[in-house]
Amino acid sequence: MNFESKFSVTVNRIKSNIIRELLKTATAEGIISFGGGIPDPETFPIKKLSEISNEVIMNEYKIALQYGSTEGDPELRKQYIRLLEKYEDITCLDEENLMITTGSQQALFIIGTVFLDEDSYCAVSKPIYLGAGSAFNQRNPNYISIPLEKDGMNLDILEKELKKLDEEGKIDKFKFVYTVSNFHNPAGITLTLEKRKRLIELAEKYDFIIIEDDPYGALRFEGEKMPSIFKLNKGERVILLNTFSKVLSPGLRIGVIVGNKELIKKMVLAKQGMDLCSSTLTQRITARFMEKYDLFEEIQPTIKLYKEKKDKFMESLEKYLGDLEEVDWVRPEGGLFSWITLPEGFDTMEMFEIAKEKKIIYIPGETFYVDEPERNTMRVSFCLPSFEDLEEGSKRLRATIEEYAKKKGLPLKIK
Template identity: 65%
Template structure:
């Protein structure tokens, strides 16, 4: 049977995640991986979560083992509303402004279905978070790929592109600009307050939505906290958040916050996708954040990541700093730094050498929806030990040297 002929256009167009394929070798003996963006498992509050899980399964089984509402567990929603009120000065939310999703990846997928058609336009950063790219690409929209600078997307470039759409008579088809506002995945950079305000001005001028993805905002270990874009423009911003980086990714819990008219549409789309997010994991998270100060709980996690980031920056300067034309970002939070090698490099080609050297990274080509910059890579510092970070950078330099020798590149 020709199974290919039975597939939809969407299914035929889906490609396997480069990251998933590359990281199949991450568990090889002796391998040091800077690839995965997964939290350090030792940061998970497993003992407290185990006690809560036992209690709610035994005493709240009629709720946690049953179907739930599509919107989400109101106990969790209220707990999250209280968090935002306390730490973000957002005090106007109610349940109509929220829907709990199965991780932020589902939130991105639902946003794509809710807002994008083949005739639609949307703006994304270049490079872009891979999960957002895979969710939006399935809707086959027209992408405006906005260069990512050290302080967020290039808003002058974006405005020029919007002016072109306006002159062409297509500005009404422009749906949203998608940004990772804090500690960008993959680039590690953050958008400053003035640039956030300028983006809001553009959204009002050209009448579009802002999708603010903020999975790492709580993991700030340097610099001053910046107001969310949502707090600046709640009427035209959709805020996506997750418990994966501050509690546990295994819970698979995300949240969409925005204007009730949009949230209602997202909720209706979710009904068709899975009926509801699991009641068990929602109530577990609700009990945890209601019984503990979440921001106090994650202070040891932030300290751990700050120290690993410092080790990474030190090791990169030590082992890579003398390479002519190399550049990397200095994140103030989150899990990643973005490395740009001289133009002659192709990090996907070099990956085979790196595997033999027993070190892994994610080639930059994974993070584009247009022609990629092949000389880039994402480096994650959250999982390796301090000793592995230094040794891994030494192995990466060996990989760079061997690739340069093969290609006749002068370092």
Template identity: 55%
Template sequence: MKKFAFSKIGQKLTSSIIRELLKDVNVPGMISFGGGVPDPKTFPRYKLSEVAKDVLENEFAFSLQYGPTEGDDVLKEAYINFLKRNDNIEGLTKDNLLITVGSQSALYLLSTILLDSESKYFVSKPVYLGAASAFSMNSMNHIDLPLSEDGIDTDLLEEKLLELDKKGEISKVRFIYVIPNFHNPAGVTLNLERRKKIIELAEKYDLLIIEDDPYGDLRYEGEGFPSLFKMAGKNRVLLLRTFSKVLSPGMRLGFVIGHEILIRKLVMAKQAVDLCSPSLTQRIAGRFLEKYDLKELLKPTIEIYRKKKDLMLEELERNFADMEGVHWTRPQGGLFIWLTLPEGYDTMEMMASGKKNGVLFIPGSAFSIGGGCDNSMRLSFCLPSEENIIEGVKRLKKTVVEYGKEKGLL
């Protein structure tokens, strides 16, 4: 057997636990609270099929051909109008947008152009594992910021920045990465006071904010806050958006919105990675946005997810209220609930028992770059049926109790 010589990055690569778990989803009788996989009933398939037919028949010269690395101008113009109408973001041009193969591609490109082995960056703890895997390929010098119901700890952010400044290392800090709305995996939302504080600190130390917002359009209750991009502008914030949760993940379309200098550098990196995003899905999405009001079409989706979210919260209360030290977040939107068990529980170890009992979840340690969150797990309520949410939480309780007794924790 030939021994292959891998690069340092190649040696660090590991398989995504979510990708691996998805292999078990199709096991008969299995209930998955694992991946943030949208409910297929929410896909506007008939409207998309009509648009796709027209694009294929009448715009085949573009849609079936290679496209520009920057992205389809039709989709860019339509998305600029979407942001203006729904997020009050004005003044953008096509040079401020890059269309990527989902937002994961954007995170990889950002890691490529911003991070080297000496770079430092701020992330939440827990952190979105897609960002963790992309950033850690180039730098392990992450600085964790604990989460509360109001988002990342901005007091600690201020303290850490002051320490770095005093040590003369502030120039090594490349960015502050935040998911402000319905955080993945925690489900919490960054409040207005903390949004202002992050911007204030970024201005003081001349830092870039990466605002990753896949879930902002999936609000089920309460009032939203303006985006950091809206508040601070393209000189300070790079905004990531995606169609994966609100239109179709299979279209693989993400958006990077920011300063034209940053966008241009990302374009250069993308040329080396995948040349261009798919022309076909871009043009279909562009014509779809021109023809339909996506926010209006999302209303039935929001109703579906609201019911599922409320049901899972009710079932968690019903099954776990009697267990001391168990708590969970109560999101106002998005796709995830973060469940934390007492100290001593290891949800990675619990996975095998969960599979045996017919329930899947993502262990908390997957959402940490340097370790931790061992007694927590991410639960996704968007894909399972209401019946499976009820049964799945019962199976989860059984798994927790069995593990607790086995380890002498109960």
């Protein structure tokens, strides 16, 4: 049978995940990878999780092995409210302000479904978190792509674009701004307090919603913790997304959406047709873990480890790339990523072949754009490689850049 004619327009629009394809081709012995954005499995609290899962299955099977509500486990929502109170000073939430999702990816997909039609507009950062792109793309909206600066989205450009939409009479089709507020994936950047406040002002002026995605906020190594946009706006027009993937385990597939009750209600309706409910077993395990242990106390060793790796990585990049003109990188205060920019004319996707030969892997930046990409950028993660590999990998990166420059006849200026 020829299936081509049977596929929907929507699915024919979906492109294969380039990161996945790239990583598949890069599996040679001895390779050092800055590619992954996944936590170190040695940081998972396996003994505690195993004990809790035993208790949950034996004593709470009537709930933990049964169908659950689409909104999510009430116990988990209760625990999460407690955590937001304690660590984010967000108060006055009740269970109806929260829903549980199958990982943050589903939260993004639900956001797309609930707000976007083909004639809708939304603003996203440039570069954008790939998962958000793939979730929103299924709705085929119009993107307004806003460049990231060292202190977050360029809000002057955002305001200009909003003004333009307003003048064109299309502002009612503008639904939301999507932002990763802390330690952005892929760019490692954090939105400053000043910009957070200004973003809220813009949202009020142009009447839009802010989607604040914060998977990395708990992984701050240094610098001052910032209030969430959600907190600053008292949750009025901000939807906060979070996940347990970076602070407990991705395999549980637990995400959280926090927002206005009316919005949560709509999102629950959307999720119902998507998967009825997330795993009641992993939800209850997470709830009991949070009840018994202080999630953020538990990850202090992880944060310490990541900070040391980040310091080592920054030091290595300085050592091997520091003398190059027009080469720069983000020095993150938390999270898993830095973002390297090479001189104009470099194409990191093309350069990837040389990198593979030199046994060093990064993610070419061009994968993180919903429109015209910048080709001289790359995402690099420091959380999985060993300290030695962070140094050796940086050295290989220098060699890769040099060989590519030579091959393409690009000037590589020394400071």
